[in-house]
Amino acid sequence: MEQKKRTTIVLFSGDYDKAMAAYIIANGAAAYDHEVTIFHTFWGLNALRKEANIPVKKGFLEKMFGGMMPRGADKMGLSKMNFGGFGPKMIKKVMKKHNAMPLPDLIELAQEQDVKLVACTMTMDLLGLQKEELLEEIEYAGVAAYLGDAEDGNVNLFI
Amino acid sequence: MEQKKRTTIVLFSGDYDKAMAAYIIANGAAAYDHEVTIFHTFWGLNALRKEANIPVKKGFLEKMFGGMMPRGADKMGLSKMNFGGFGPKMIKKVMKKHNAMPLPDLIELAQEQDVKLVACTMTMDLLGLQKEELLEEIEYAGVAAYLGDAEDGNVNLFI
């Protein structure tokens, strides 16, 4: 039996456009029957945040980080031409016109296609993010688990 | 017969310095007889734009994007120390002094070395870029073609 191909993506970036690229590649790879993992670390964790403000106990610094970072994929900015939030509005408008999937839908599709979505526990600690604040049905792991997936991978990307 | 090694680069970034890194690695790999693909997506498409203002019919949003994005490699900014365009001038000056190839020459060299330059059709749509505005002799494809090249690759990078 042939082994399945494997795509492993580190999503470090908290930009809407970069996360879109990550999820489009992930969904494509899943459609081609790869085993796909997206390992969310640092600002990439924001793509996994729930939109709602979940009340959890936090220290002062963690509260500050949590307050300044976008709550969920739909709130993220662009890596270029953000123009204080005007850029994302423009891009979402053209995406709608061209029937391109917005990021929250791409994430949902990835979950339906069994793309493994992992949140990096070490950076969750640093940024003060708690499990209650993140989407359901994601996994929690550290760099060792990432390397386990990546070292046998065909496509490894850091985005 | 041994199979050729393969290097596949996603150029997402529209920064002069990052595009330089992508093209230097691509040209190096081609010189070592790899099959090399650079898949240009999102802001990375700007590296493939012609300098001239090509008159094409566009919608309003597409015109805005087109007007705000740099026309061609030489117009791109730096990812760090851009200083409103002063940074790129400085770096081009030191590059000239050290006989380093400017980005447009690196792109030309890549084409001479048969590096496959691909423009992502999905993001061309989003940003309203049309074939007439991009360099000659490039290919047009989507994420499926990218994955086909990447999954058998030795070196896969997202830049």
Place this chain on the structure above:
Amino acid sequence: MEQKKRTTIVLFSGDYDKAMAAYIIANGAAAYDHEVTIFHTFWGLNALRKEANIPVKKGFLEKMFGGMMPRGADKMGLSKMNFGGFGPKMIKKVMKKHNAMPLPDLIELAQEQDVKLVACTMTMDLLGLQKEELLEEIEYAGVAAYLGDAEDGNVNLFI
């Protein structure tokens, strides 16, 4: 005898958080017995700068670059929420609280674990950085050496 797995990282970015991610992955891979190389190019070279101001002879442009770029890992900014240097202070505070290693310690650990730290000679030239200004016991090489390491790699990342 089984061949050792290999992880090769291009560190292009000069951001504290991205360099942290690079060094955490590198140290993890080394702990799992990979042969690990970090190839520092462009702004990533700043992670290898000594903190002290080393007096070397430079041209005018090189002096300007040298003066504007951070001297060493501890001086680097964040890719997001830098807030003129306030962000890095915050993140270092939470790192200390959570017993996470600061970047200079991660670099030291990498050297102890025989991670090969390489400085890209071509971009050293461009940015006017000289060997005297960089850490001891690093290697100097170009894109050919990078490709030699990367083409047999299991995990290749561009950060």
